Amino acid sequence: MSKIKCQCGHENPYGTELCEKCGRPLSEKAKKSDIVDMRYEGSSRRSQTYKSSIIDKIWNFFSSVKIGVSIIAAVLIASAIGTIFPQKFYVPATTPEGYLEYYERLYGTVGKLYYELGFYDMYNSWWFKVLVGMLATSIIIASIDRVVPLYKSLKKQRTRRHPSFMKRQRIFGEGDVRNTKESLAKAEEKLQAMRYNVKRENGAILAEKNRFSRWGPYVNHVGLIIFISGVLLRGIPGFYVDEAMWLREGETRNIVGAPGYVLENKKFTLENYTKEEAAEVFGEALEKNGMIAKSYTTDVTLYKQDEGALPGSESLKKVKDYAINVNKPLKFDGYNVFQMDYKLDELKNMTFHLVNKSSEESLGEFTVNLSDPAKVYDLGNGSTVNMLGFYPDYDGIKDGEPYSKSPVPNNPAFIFQMNTPDKPEGEKSFVAIRQTLEVEENDYAIKFAAAETRNISGLTIRKDKTLYILLLGGLVFMIGVIQGMYWQHRRVWIQEDTEGHLLIAAHTNKNWFSLRKELDTLRETADLPAYIDRQDPELDKPEQEGDEEIWT
Amino acid sequence: MDLVTISSNLLFVSFVAYLVATLFFGGAIKKSKSEKAYHNSKWGTIGLVITIIGFLSHLGYFFTRWAASGHAPLSNMFEFTTAFGMMLVGAFIMLYIIYRTPSLGLFALPVAIIIISYATMFPTEVTPLIPALQSKWLFIHVITTVIGESILAISAIAGLVFLVKNIDMTKKSKSRFWIEAVMYTLVLVLGFVVSSTTFNVMNYEAEFTYIDKDEAPAEITYHIPPLFGMNEYEAMTPEKMTPWVELPPIINAQKLSSLVWSIAVGSVLYVLLRLIARKPLAAVFQPLAKKANSQLMDEIGYRAVLIGFPVFTLGALIFAMIWAHEAWSRFWGWDPKEVWALITWLFYAAFLHLRLSKGWEGKKSAWLAVIGFVIIMFNLIAVNLIIAGLHSYA
Known part of the structure; x- marks a missing residue:
């Protein structure tokens, strides 16, 4: 496509609205408009x-x-x-x-x-x-x-602009002053004091500040793209681990998702706020709401398997003891282990007596470890109990067989065979909580004596290599929005035209009131023509002349 | 006097200060003949000083309550909403110092007053922190979010001034209808305050048992007369009012009753106000907005979004994600509150793009600012009370 040559001699890329150098309107649309569209500087x-x-x-x-x-x-x-x-x-x-x-x-x-x-x-x-x-x-x-054309045209802008550009600015003024040279010199000095970068070339001033704020939107968009790419990366294996495990008190198990690491749950504690410690301040709230949880803590020990050790072998090296709390995950090697859930008082062991029904005499007791029940329990006096069936989560009879709906001992049931000196061939009994079934009338029975419970911690294991990418994205985004929103790009053009009039024009990408305030301060120092803001019909004109203050 | 009592007294002082300051800002507008005088009005300066005193007292409430409970008072609806009112005033002070415009105060302070009154309708006792909230991020995340939201809310106030000033109230139009709808909504909040306070003073209590949505039995206490009954309710206090209808388990009939009471009382209030004024409420306020410069209000509205948006992003999204990762093991979980923070963020992002590229200034921009405030309030009120999620602390 052909270039557009401006009257000032500069060659602009095809599609340019305002000449990159002098600002002359090039397109028909720009020529017709009263106020030029300054977005992206009228670039192509x-x-x-x-x-x-x-x-x-x-x-x-x-x-x-x-x-x-x-x-x-x-x-x-x-x-x-x-x-x-x-x-x-x-x-x-x-x-x-x-x-x-x-x-x-x-x-x-x-x-x-x-x-x-x-x-x-x-x-x-x-x-x-x-x-x-x-x-x-x-x-x-x-x-x-x-961003590309904006960068180019801001870089190429010339100090002296064509009057047609000046006249089409939203803030514009023209007029005669007593001493043009002096006005320009004073304006230059004042603008510098107001932290403008001032360029001056024979009778024209371009004062500019905070151009960097124009790049804010693009910087924050880069941040967003970094963030979104971080999210996409989580699909790649190894970048992201998200697993959950239940660990019972006393158990030591491989950490799901973190090969080579083993975790022991020493104790889970649920603590509530007590009236004694908190009555003074929290009394009313505790009264109203009942129990309020204070902490969920799992005391753990983290072990690492020795390098080169066979899987399942016992060569563990202790890494550390830690109390995992909500808001205080266990951190190691890029992994985080979070306290997420708990179950209180799961059955661990059950102790039973073998009793003679008529004499109510005990022939001894035995303890069933519910996570690893034995086949035979020897009571030592010639009596043994065989476990013929174990149903950890008994849920009624299905197809003539007792049925367990899960491997978790929520409602354990057993079929025992009792072998006693009197009945060496054995008697069978089905034992569940608060329930005993016998095929025939037995002489002996299994009586529940005691149970031991333990708590379970629900832990979540996470590894997220993308976190730093996400954080970087967030940081870049914040830099971008602050850069773009907390500063404004302002420009003031002052120049003497061929007939000796002074022209003043100003542009900002936002906050026009603040720009006008700056111009008013500038006019207090330097003798400059009055300006108008073409988009504010309500603008108090007398304000510029300094009308007398009306106090009430 | 213990700290908790001092704290609530300080809150009361700030409440009164905001009321008085509103009158002074009104005076500033009434007494000024011109735009210039309006900027430099003595009345406005006195109003600002009283506002600052109120704000300091409000900060006093915040820190004494913090000292009493041992945690930043940002953990339930009362505390959060009060802090929101406080920061709204803080944001107003900041923008007043930049632009010196009393009409902004005349609208911002009443909104802050309504918000604080609304807050005190929730349980105000000091509650100990549940484990998930025990973190330094409680303060960092919530206070940043509150500050961001209140600066954004100022943009809606500026928008409101702009609209009240510029909408022609003599002719029937969509704008006239909607600006009056905004006024009506504000009166409804007052209706909620009036109805809750009345029944509270009467010590009204009606107890019921019901079956919740998981088909488990539960109990509930109404502090207002039960217009609606919970699923399969049975009255434990039969001498009290019998509900008109029983509702399905997914609807909280107690909250619905409270809502209907607020609407009823608010509507009566509104009708009374209309009868007294004999014109739309927006028209009543119009003379107070007349002296504001439209261009200036537009700029304040835009500037508030520019200042508030980064703060909101930092607090409601970035800090939120960091804390969510610490406490819940994931930085983002599509919890309703999180989603609505994202929606708020997307909305203001759209606002900024429309303004920058499509030139949506003036009325359009003012309406968008008001809608943004509606979204923020929706997230504060509806998401907490109606849509259950991890953030339902009240």
């Missing part, structure tokens, strides 16, 4: 210039702010819909039927529809991911489309 943007090929069309689609905002709105609405009912991961179900049943039971037809439209797993749906992907694409393309 790819998306506004090339519109024919398919690549141009894709580029233009994603570089459009209208499209960008529409994508933001779509993500926003989808996110909001996802909060109407609980999402999949908060629902106590595992199968599709289970989910459907849950949503239908609680929320009726709307709930069923919510499930069927896939809204119950909104944030993992393919189209939500596509939306986020489109957002990322839009961020990248829209930024490149703008």
Whole structure:
């Protein structure tokens, strides 16, 4: 495409609205307008210039702010819909039927529809991911489309601008002053004192400050892209571990997801606030709410398997003791182990007596370790008890057999065979909590004596190598928004035209009031023509002349 | 006097100070003939001084309560909402010092007063921290979020001044309808305060047993007359009012009753105010907004978003993620409160892009600022009270 040559002699890229050097309007649109559009300095943007090929069309689609905002709105609405009912991961179900049943039971037809439209797993749906992907694409393309030409034209700007550029600025003034040279000199000095970078060339001043703030939006977009890439990286194996394990008191087990590391649960403690320690301040709250938990703590010891040791061998090296608390995870080698859940008082051992039913005499006792029950218990006096069946989570009889619904000893039941000197062939008995069944009338019975319980800690194991990438993304984003939002790019042009009039114009990318305040201070020092703000019809004109103060 | 009592007295002092300061800002506007005088009005300066005294007393409430409980008072609805009111005043002071515009104070302080009144309707006793909240991040995350949200809220106040000033209240229009809807909503909040306080003073209590959504038996106490009954309720205090209807288990009939009471009382209040004023409430306030410079209000609204957006991002997203990773083992879990923080963030991101590139200034920008405030309040009120999640602390 051909270049556009400006009257000042500068060659501008095709599509330029305002000459990069002198600011003369080049396009018909710019020539006709009263106030020039200063966004991106009237530079040539790819998306506004090339519109024919398919690549141009894709580029233009994603570089459009209208499209960008529409994508933001779509993500926003989808996110909001996802909060109407609980999402999949908060629902106590595992199968599709289970989910459907849950949503239908609680929320009726709307709930069923919510499930069927896939809204119950909104944030993992393919189209939500596509939306986020489109957002990322839009961020990248829209930024490149703008930042490159903006950089070029801010770099090339000349001190003296064409009067047609000056006259089309939002803040503009022209007039005669007593001594032009003196005005310019004083203005230069004052602008420097106001921390402007001032350039001066025969009778023209360009004062500029905080140009770096113009790069803020692009810096924060880079931060967002870093963040989104961090999230994408979690899909790669090794970057991200997320496992959960239940560890009983006294147990020592390999840490799920962290090969080579072994964890021992020494004790789990649940502590509540007591009235004594907190009555003075918290008394009323404890009265009202009942128990309030103070801490969940798992005391653990972390071991590392020796290098080269065979898996399962006992060569463990102690790494450290630690008390895992909520908000205080155990940290090692990039892993974090969190206190997430607990179960109190799971049955550990049960002790029984073998008794003679008629004499109620005990023939001895035995203890069943519920996590590792023995086959035979020898009571030492010629009597033995054989365990024929063990049902840790007994849930009634199914197909003529006792049935256990899980391997967790929530409701243990046993079939014992009692071999005694009187009945060497043995008697069978089915024993469950508060229940004994016998096939025939027995002479002996197993009587429950005692039980020992223990607590279980629910731990979550995480390793997330992407965290630092995410943190970097957040940091860059923050730098970008602060840079772009807490500073303003301001420019003031003052020049003498060919007839000896003085022209003044100013531009800022935001906060025009503050810019006007600066100009007012400048006019107090240097004799400069009065200006107008063409977008503020309510502007108090007398304010510039310094009307008398009206105190009430 | 123990610290907790001192603390609540200080809160009361600041409440009164804000009321008095509002009157002074009103005086500043009434007495000024011109824009210039309005900027430098003595009344405005006195109003600012009283506001600052109120704010310091409010800070006093905050730190004495902190000293009493041993943790930053940001752990439940009362504490959070009070802090929100406090920071709203703080943000106003900051912007008043930059722009010196009394009309902003005349609208910002009443909103802060309504917010503080709303806060005191929640249980105000000092509660010990549950394990998940025991972290230095409680203070860092919540206070940053509160500051961010209150600066953003100032943009809505500036938007409100802009709209009240510029909407033609003599002709029927969509804008007129919606600005009056905003006024009505504010009166509804007062309705909530009035109805809760009345029944509270009467010591009203009605107890019920019911079956919750997990089909387990539960108990509930109403502090307002039960218009609606919980699922399969049975009255334990039969002498009290019998609910009109029984509701399905997913709806909290107690909260719904309270909502309906607020709307009823608020509507009566609104009708009374209309009868007294004989014109829309927005028209009543219009003369007070007339002296504000529209361009200035627009700039304050925009500037508040520019200042508040980074703070909000830092507090409600970045610090939130860091803490969520410490406490819940994941930095993001699509908890409703998290999602609504993201929605707020996306909304203001859209606001900024529309303003920068589409030139949405003036009325459009003012309306967007008001909607942003609605989203923030939705996240504060509805998400805590209606949508259950990890953040439901009240």
